[in-house]
Amino acid sequence: MFPCLLSRGQAEVMAVLYTDDMDPLRTVLALLLALGTVSAASLGVVQTEGGSVQGKNIPVGLFRSVEVFKGIPFAAKPGLFQKPHPHPGWSGTLKATKFAPRCLQISLLQTNTFGSEDCLYLNIWVPHGRKVSSDLPVMIWFYGGGFMLGGSMGPNFLNNYLYSGQEIADRGNVIVVSAAYRVGVLGFLSTGDSSMPGNYGLWDQQAAIAWVHRNIRSFGGDPNNITIFGESAGGASVNYQILSPHNRGLIRRAISQSGVALCPWAFKTNPRDVAVQVAEKVGCPTDHTMVDCLRTVDAGNLTMAAPMIKQGNPDQPGVMNLLLTPVVDGDFLPDHPTKLFHNAAEVDYLLGVNNMDGHMFTSQDIPSLGSKNKDTPIEDLRRLLRAYTKEKGPAALELAFTEYSSEWGPSPSQDTIKRTAVDIGTDFIFLVPIQTTVYLHTTMATSGRTFSYLLSEPSLMAGPGKPYHDWVGSDHADDLQFVFGKPFTTPKAYADRHRALSAYFIAYWTNFARTGDPNVGPSAVPVSWPQMDMSSQQYLNITSDMNDNSTSQKMRLRFVQLWTQAIPSLP
Ligand SMILES: *[C@@H]1O[C@H](CO)[C@@H](O)[C@H](O)[C@H]1NC(C)=O
Ligand SMILES: *[C@@H]1O[C@H](CO)[C@@H](O)[C@H](O)[C@H]1NC(C)=O
Ligand SMILES: *[C@@H]1O[C@H](CO)[C@@H](O)[C@H](O)[C@H]1NC(C)=O
Ligand SMILES: *[C@@H]1O[C@H](CO)[C@@H](O)[C@H](O)[C@H]1NC(C)=O
Secondary structure, rough: HHHHHHHHHHHHHHHOOOOOOOOOOHHHHHHHHHHHHOOOOOOEEEEEEOEEEEEEEEEEOOEEEEEEEEEEEEEOOOOOOOOOOOOOOOOOOEEEEOOOEEEEEEEEOOEEEEOOOOOOOEEEEEEEOOOOOHHHHHEEOOOOOOOOOOOOOOOOOOOOEEEOOHHHHHHHOOEEEEEOOOHHHHHHHHOOOOOOOOOOHHHHHHHHHHHHHHHHHHHOOOEEEEEEEEEOOOHHHHHHHHHOOOHHOOEEEEEOOOOOOOOOOOOOOHHHHHHHHHHHOOOOOOOOHHHHHHOOOOOHHHHHOOOOOOOOOOOOOHHHHHHOOOOOOOOEEEOOHHHHHHHHHHOOOEEEEOOOOOOOHHHHHHHHHHHHOOOOOHHOOOOHHHHOOHHHHHHHHHHHHHHHHOOOOOOOOOOHHHHHHHHHHHHHHHHHHHHHHHHHHHHOOOOOOOEEEEEEEOOEOOOOOOEEEEOOOOOOOOHHHHHHOOHHHHHHHHHHHHHHHHHHHHHHHHHHHHHHHOOOOOOOOOOOOOOOOOOOOEEEEOOOOOOOOOEOOOHHHHHHHHHHOOOOOOO
């Protein structure tokens, strides 16, 4: 979460520095456009429930453009620890050409805050051909950031925003929407009872989905074809939205990348402890007057009072410090997530994990792991496992260690030890909860289909002369650049195989948004992705060199069973 932004940042900066595009075809096109000989279709002024808005048309090819609307309010400035409420509206035409500030949040170094309390805005990308579009499928993006940070446009490097919907909209012919939600203390503080139930950030997301449902037809979208998608905490958010009874009939399909409600960092059962900590930090009493007092505190001070995220210690893995999360509130989430899958029975659900999703987190917890010239002691793996199996004590640690070291032989190499540490982190933080969710949705679904994937593309940061070990695969957040088409936007930072992979992602994702089946739609796919069912348990192994051998079965089943059956059944 924190480091992912930094590493992605380096790649993006590299990408932009090398973009001196001299493609002659583009130059001719730019000339034609400048001369006004090619006029693009455009929605112009669009009526929404709050008033009229006007975006900006960006030509992307002959008779092809993407019309972008930035910073449309979907709710009013929210009150502290209150659900969002409707925007009062505006007169005149809102010039929707600038992203709104991010929701108030703590900085990466956790030393100050930035952003705004007035942050419930969304952005829309609409592709057009010769004619203005109508009835297009709609994809709504929710950002990740550990429920602590993030923005609807993502990090910005020289005016190239990570979550720009332009490539997906253009290449997949879908409308892309990205929406903001409150994070940190303001988004997720909860007393675990009705005085301050929590889940404010999830209510914001729900308000954005409902706004899109009510308004997207004016932008050329089909309100009955809404797909929500997100990564990390955004992927978990997507999962929560389809589990909540409040979205019945609004969402047809959903995509969760590297995050689900059951991830250990995405759900808490005793939120009151954190509310008490925050109250103490801002000088509020912790008795029955606590919530009234918290509502009088400055939002910046509240944001700064979030529990610190500490790293660098395998006895206290970093993700276990993410304490401000969704909770059971008896309303948005009436019950534990495992008991709510009937609400998603008609939703098509595509979800998956990166094969080394735990790499950056485990490298923070065990600093020697990422270093090419430092050894990682086996004892550090045991310390990590001990923390992850704490509830069940030493027997669980031994069971888990035996499983993970079962193929080591008598003298495991450093690479073997380090890769095992990454597997432990990946399994615990992401893969096992995601597989559990795959099984739950497959079992509980009626008309809803399930599609499961593993992303195995080698890291761009791995290899000789690069920072990561040669064997590092897809790290957390590595999928984002491909889903958002960065190999096309900033071609010099990527190779042809990355453009191929990006095209595959956009084809599967947008076909799925259009038809509920990633294989069916106007975009050609390299391999047919088999639907998940409980007998064959198939999934797609996504890489840039995909072929007919890229489907597989029973993803890490032995380890899924270890964490979901063997360990929990210990006394
Ligand atoms: C969704 O979009 C597809 C393709 O445009 C269309 O066939 C379908 O009727 C739309 N509506 C629903 C409810 O699926
Ligand atoms: C509250 O915020 C103000 C200004 O934003 C700052 O000067 C003050 O130190 C903060 N107090 C605490 C307890 O963080
Ligand atoms: C996924 O594909 C890659 C590249 O073809 C291959 O090396 C890897 O073993 C595959 N993984 C699984 C689990 O099938
Ligand atoms: C798939 O795997 C089989 C067996 O390993 C191999 O013979 C075949 O060439 C592979 N197919 C492709 C398209 O790589």
